[in-house]
Amino acid sequence: MKRFLVPVVLAVLLVGSMALASTLEEIKARGKIYIGTDATYPPMEFHDESGEIVGFDIDLGRAIAEELGVEAVFIDTAWDGIFPALDAGKFDIIISSTSITEERLKSKEMSDPYYVTSQAIAVRKDNETIKGPEDLKGKIVAVQIGTTGDLAVSEMEGVTVKRFDTIDKAYMEVLNGRADAVVNDLSEVAYRMKMLPDMKIVATFREGEEKYGVTMRKGDVELLAAINEALRRIKESGKYDEIYRKWFGELGK
């Protein structure tokens, strides 16, 4: 048994020491940055009709990669496994409408905010009882698991929360009459309402408190600095406004 253990331990040490090269150096060396994203979230990240991954975050990711002088490779990942997958080294960063929260900062590095939004409450058109967050008491609210919408309603008293792995299922639940409201980021809800004429937005809350950041593994501080610098330059050069107009038109934030 011991004879077995020695090579195994050596192998683990070897793999471990290879990981000592910083993520930024690795990215530069391979000429590619691997970006995890859950492409089920229009208009931020989704699959278009041809199956291509597109969206605001995707264009932003490409712009960041360009600033770093590398190529962006997007890895489509289910939301409920996206943080474990980052820690497991399946990709270098996450760009997936990820709000910066105290909780996430404990175990991850997050960039400066690149997009600011609120939480929105959407209900069926024929619903007259829900007008604001306080009306959610005693109601069934559908959310996507682990999102800031999920966190927000989970803190509310007397709300029954139904959690789904993708956000479209939450809308479906309301349309099918099995939940009263969807709570999610306004950026996504506003876009979704264009596809769902039988639903409406009744209120927004946590105004301007949803700040999206690029997520990295804890300790990747070199990469964090490089990405913050890239974001700064993208905003200064007008590239950011160009991407914003492409996906949100001239509408307000």
Place this chain on the structure above:
Amino acid sequence: MESWGSNVHFDFSALYKALPSLLVGATVTLRITSLSIALGLGIGIVAGLARVWPNTILRTVAGAYIELVRGTPLLVQIFLVYFGLPALGLNLDPFVAGVIAMGINSGAYVGEIVRGGIESIARGQMEAALSLGMTWHQAMYYVILPQAFVRILPPLGNEFIALLKDSSLVSTIAIAELTRTGQIIITRTFKSFEIWSGVALFYFAMTYLISRIVRFSEERLRYSE
């Protein structure tokens, strides 16, 4: 602009538009399933033989493997291989992780099928072969296994069909197989009924194909008996 009314109307043009993507997803499902079947067959034959081998250690190890794998959900095994192994320095691509998890899982079931097939051959045959002067290995190879193989085929076919359907679980590690492809299309179109019907049809076409192939080989083997 897509619309979704509470006065439900079905729009199968959404399914028609999705067909090319679903077809690509189905080929991924076929690829991952056939590789897993190959791996599972290899592991399963070894495990099944080990279960009847006249060697206690082999029997115990194979027995432990089978019990452990059959006693835990495939979904948990997939997560363990994909998210868990990187902690030991083994960072696998989703597709490889999926094949390994499904192959190890299927190997346990195939192992039981192989053992069952061998044990279904009357004990008297082994004794007769031994008394004719054959060694245990010869008796197994020339007398028991050829007969067991014919009996193993139908349950093996069931296992392949079950595995093909269970491959939908790898959609959770974002392998763009048939189920995940359907999900992705629905996040954009909201055509749940139409798309899931199409996905179901694709699965059925594939499982039906497997069941025909198994039936065909069964008949061939019967004739050759």
